[in-house]
Amino acid sequence: MAAIIELENLSKHYSSTIIGVDDVSLSVEDGEFVTLLGPSGCGKSTLLRMIGGFEAPTHGRIRLAERDVTWDPPYKRAVNMVFQDYALFPHMTVGENIAYGLKMMGMGRAEQRTAALEALTLVGLADRFDQRPNQLSGGQRQRVALARAIVRRPKVLLLDEPLSALDARLREQMQIELKHLHDKVGITFIMVTHDQTEALVMSDRVVVMEQGRIAQEGKPQDLYDHPVSPYVANFIGTTNFVPATVADATEAAATIETAAGSLQVLLDRPVAKGAEMTLGFRPEKTRALAEGEAAENALSGHVAEVIYYGLGVRVSVEIADGTRLYVDSLLADALARSTVPQVGTKMRVAVEPHNIFLFDGRVAP
Amino acid sequence: MSAAPRRNLAGALILGIPILWILVFMLLPYGIIVTYSFWIKKYPSFMPAFQLGNYVTLFTDPQYLQVMARTLKISTLVSLCSFALAYPFAYYLVFRCRSQALRTWLYMAVIAPLWVSYLLRAYVWKTILGTEGILNSFLISTGIIAEPSPVFLYNQFAMVVTLTYIFIPFMVMPIYTALEKIPRNLSEASADLGMGPWRTFLHVTLPLSMPGVAAGFTLTFCLSFGDFVAPFLVGGPDGNLVANVIATQFGAALNWPLGSALAIVMLIIVLSIVSLSDRLESRGNGGEF
Numbered sequence: 001m002a003a004i005i006e007l008e009n010l011s012k013h014y015s016s017t018i019i020g021v022d023d024v025s026l027s028v029e030d031g032e033f034v035t036l037l038g039p040s041g042c043g044k045s046t047l048l049r050m051i052g053g054f055e056a057p058t059h060g061r062i063r064l065a066e067r068d069v070t071w072d073p074p075y076k077r078a079v080n081m082v083f084q085d086y087a088l089f090p091h092m093t094v095g096e097n098i099a100y101g102l103k104m105m106g107m108g109r110a111e112q113r114t115a116a117l118e119a120l121t122l123v124g125l126a127d128r129f130d131q132r133p134n135q136l137s138g139g140q141r142q143r144v145a146l147a148r149a150i151v152r153r154p155k156v157l158l159l160d161e162p163l164s165a166l167d168a169r170l171r172e173q174m175q176i177e178l179k180h181l182h183d184k185v186g187i188t189f190i191m192v193t194h195d196q197t198e199a200l201v202m203s204d205r206v207v208v209m210e211q212g213r214i215a216q217e218g219k220p221q222d223l224y225d226h227p228v229s230p231y232v233a234n235f236i237g238t239t240n241f242v243p244a245t246v247a248d249a250t251e252a253a254a255t256i257e258t259a260a261g262s263l264q265v266l267l268d269r270p271v272a273k274g275a276e277m278t279l280g281f282r283p284e285k286t287r288a289l290a291e292g293e294a295a296e297n298a299l300s301g302h303v304a305e306v307i308y309y310g311l312g313v314r315v316s317v318e319i320a321d322g323t324r325l326y327v328d329s330l331l332a333d334a335l336a337r338s339t340v341p342q343v344g345t346k347m348r349v350a351v352e353p354h355n356i357f358l359f360d361g362r363v364a365p
Numbered sequence: 366m367s368a369a370p371r372r373n374l375a376g377a378l379i380l381g382i383p384i385l386w387i388l389v390f391m392l393l394p395y396g397i398i399v400t401y402s403f404w405i406k407k408y409p410s411f412m413p414a415f416q417l418g419n420y421v422t423l424f425t426d427p428q429y430l431q432v433m434a435r436t437l438k439i440s441t442l443v444s445l446c447s448f449a450l451a452y453p454f455a456y457y458l459v460f461r462c463r464s465q466a467l468r469t470w471l472y473m474a475v476i477a478p479l480w481v482s483y484l485l486r487a488y489v490w491k492t493i494l495g496t497e498g499i500l501n502s503f504l505i506s507t508g509i510i511a512e513p514s515p516v517f518l519y520n521q522f523a524m525v526v527t528l529t530y531i532f533i534p535f536m537v538m539p540i541y542t543a544l545e546k547i548p549r550n551l552s553e554a555s556a557d558l559g560m561g562p563w564r565t566f567l568h569v570t571l572p573l574s575m576p577g578v579a580a581g582f583t584l585t586f587c588l589s590f591g592d593f594v595a596p597f598l599v600g601g602p603d604g605n606l607v608a609n610v611i612a613t614q615f616g617a618a619l620n621w622p623l624g625s626a627l628a629i630v631m632l633i634i635v636l637s638i639v640s641l642s643d644r645l646e647s648r649g650n651g652g653e654f
Contacts, residue, residue, distance in 0.1 A: 052557060053556075054553055054556075054557075073556065073561075074553070074556040074557050075556045075557070075558075075559045075560055075561055079557075080557055080558070081553075081554070081557045083550050083553070083554060084550075085548075085550070087548065087550040087551055087553065087554035088554075089551060089554070089555075089569060090573070091572050091573055100555070100558050100560075100568070101557075101558035101559055103559070103560070104558075104559035104560060104564075105559065148558070149557075152558065152559070
């Protein structure tokens with residue numbers, strides 16, 4: 001597959017100290033669903049707006065289908081944007097909103113109408129053709145905005161926090177619908193969001209951004225299972241961080257000392273004996289040990305808090321140096337509910353070596 | 366007294382005072398004027414009657430028709446000139462001006478003259494346009510003309526210039542407000558959908574600012590329609606507007622019935638323009654953004 005969008009050392013510096021996007025290079029393949037993920041102010045929206053042509057980069061180039069479009073205005077780019085609050089024209093009907101983008105494409109009026117109706121049918125709102133945007137609900141406006149963008153058959157569809165204005169239930173439903181729409185129309189989607197679930201559920205590839213730069217990019221599973229930094233580990237999912245020191249190391253594995261006991265970890269890079277590290281692991285990739293149960297890799301501490309959330313419990317375990325770790329267990333049946341640990345009791349937690357991330361230095365994200 | 370009647374009394378007082386005000390100072394005078402308009406002038410006083418003679422005079426005597434036509438023409442020209450100047454100005458302030466401070470200053474520069482005496486502002490144009498005025502001195506000093514020209518003052522041109530200057534804030538304010546209410550991302554969406562800046566203006570910005578334009582036209586038109594100071598100061602011999610004629614009828618001519626009839630005709634014209642623009646405004650956009 002060919003790259004449809006290529007960003008080459010793209011930067012947006014507002015001043016020498018205020019940097020929106022910093023030296024981003026990214027290649028998006030035709031038909032891919034890529035998500036730019038990060039907290040507000042990380043530069044993800046600026047990056048999207050530069051692809052759309054709404055902001056000019058200070059350095060670098062943007063290529064769309066192998067053509068340099070860095071300095072093209074938005075109306076000359078074969079990309080379309082779904083705006084965060086939809087930006088529907090209030091003085092036009094739904095049908096006119098959708099047909100608006102077809103006016104400059106050399107279509108006759110009848111053709112425009114047919115294409116608009118077709119796009120509206122695709123998002124399930126054919127019966128709203130003659131209504132005004134203010135007669136629609138938030139979810140319906142969202143769909144009209146989508147229809148208005150895809151009716152132009154852009155090479156790339158840009159989505160700026162498309163679901164952020166919807167309520168939780170509708171958001172979940174739209175995540176799946178958007179994904180299906182992507183499969184149906186075969187257009188490349190680039191979405192911006194600060195919601196990790198959204199990113200994981202919908203995308204083929206996630207690009208995590210931090211202070212204007214790409215922190216890590218990859219498939220959702222890869223990011224979740226192999227975060228390269230505490231920042232990524234913390235932003236996608238929940239991660240326990242424990243200060244640790246290397247006690248002994250071979251080429252492939254190491255023994256690590258922590259305040260709650262020593263652990264075996266697998267190595268993907270050499271580490272020096274005595275080096276200060278931080279290890280991380282996911283609350284759900286742990287196992288609470290029964291009393292007297294033996295385990296290779298275990299940490300011990302006291303139960304500080306038990307949080308019940310229906311599907312399971314999250315136990316907060318305090319270890320000797322005061323660090324608190326989360327341990328999730330599912331309460332699969334009624335019997336399991338009676339074994340929920342009591343606050344103040346001792347608890348041991350097993351973590352498999354391949355579920356442990358190892359970060360250099362003492363980092364607190 | 367129980368709580369409910371007391372609350373009713375308070376409500377009656379709160380509503381009662383303004384209603385009384387409107388009754389005594391607006392409806393009653395209108396009633397008097399309407400009544401007068403049917404009376405007959407009988408020197409040195411007026412005779413109560415119910416006849417349409419005054420109205421017939423207004424619509425048959427070319428003298429009055431001419432004044433009304435002139436007033437319509439001047440007000441229309443003033444509205445159009447104000448619009449032509451105010452729209453680009455408001456557009457610049459809202460969409461192009463980057464500095465918030467500059468925007469505030471420019472906006473204040475338009476609004477500030479409203480705090481200066483109306484008479485003074487009209488009078489200023491006498492000193493600008495007169496034979497010994499600034500315009501003439503400038504033209505002479507640059508050698509464009511050899512001696513002072515009287516063509517700038519005491520004519521309809523001078524009236525349009527003066528009234529435009531005086532009433533332009535009433536065009537700028539509603540247009541500025543209307544433009545400011547348009548979400549920025551609508552023009553971005555338009556550009557995104559393939560429309561260049563000029564088409565975006567025609568299809569999105571202009572239609573969405575129409576309520577402000579309609580309000581601006583209504584205000585400037587109605588204000589200049591009823592003006593009688595500018596004609597008096599800079600209008601010259603053929604500059605009389607309806608309001609001047611009304612003033613004369615109530616003064617020197619001592620024909621209150623005819624003056625009243627003219628006032629009523631003027632009121633009807635203004636009210637129909639206001640209601641027309643009201644309808645335009647409420648129909649204009651699809652409600653909230």
